[in-house]
Amino acid sequence: MRWEIKDWDLYKQSKEYVDTVVVPVVPLSLKNKQQLEKHEYLTLLSQELEKQLRGRLFLTPPLVYFFPEKQRLETDMNNWKEILSKHFTYIFFLTGEEVLKESQDVLWSPTIPIENMDQSLKKKVIQDQVAQILNILLQYWNSR
Secondary structure, eight states: OBSSHHHHHHHHHHTTTOOEEEEEEEEOOSSOHHHHHHHHHHHHHHHHHHHHTBTTEEEOOOEEESSOOHHHHHHHHHHHHHHHTTTOSEEEEEEOOGGGTTSTTEEEOOOOOOTTSOHHHHHHHHHHHHHHHHHHHHHHHHHO
């Protein structure tokens, strides 16, 4: 489910089954095209992940940052965790940011430049990455 009005009623009806939340962690920069590529890639990746796990996973609006400073990002992530832990058992942050790669509760994906890919290749790349993330989530859920 997504942070959209059309999913609100569905979430309220089935919230006992929706135990996982994913927060995309995306950059905002008007100076660096690579940051925009990260944002676009992570948006597509998070939307496909939500589609695959609809009914178990809630996708929030992104946590947007300006500079990839680990300490500041982790502080922001901890603030989100504190709020979201009242509603969800499992909280994950989806990012392509290298400085967060080893941080707790982070689903890290290398950012793949998709700008010049045709639609079928872009879809395949996203689906392959989602499959890897699904494996990580399944292992995590099964170990708890």
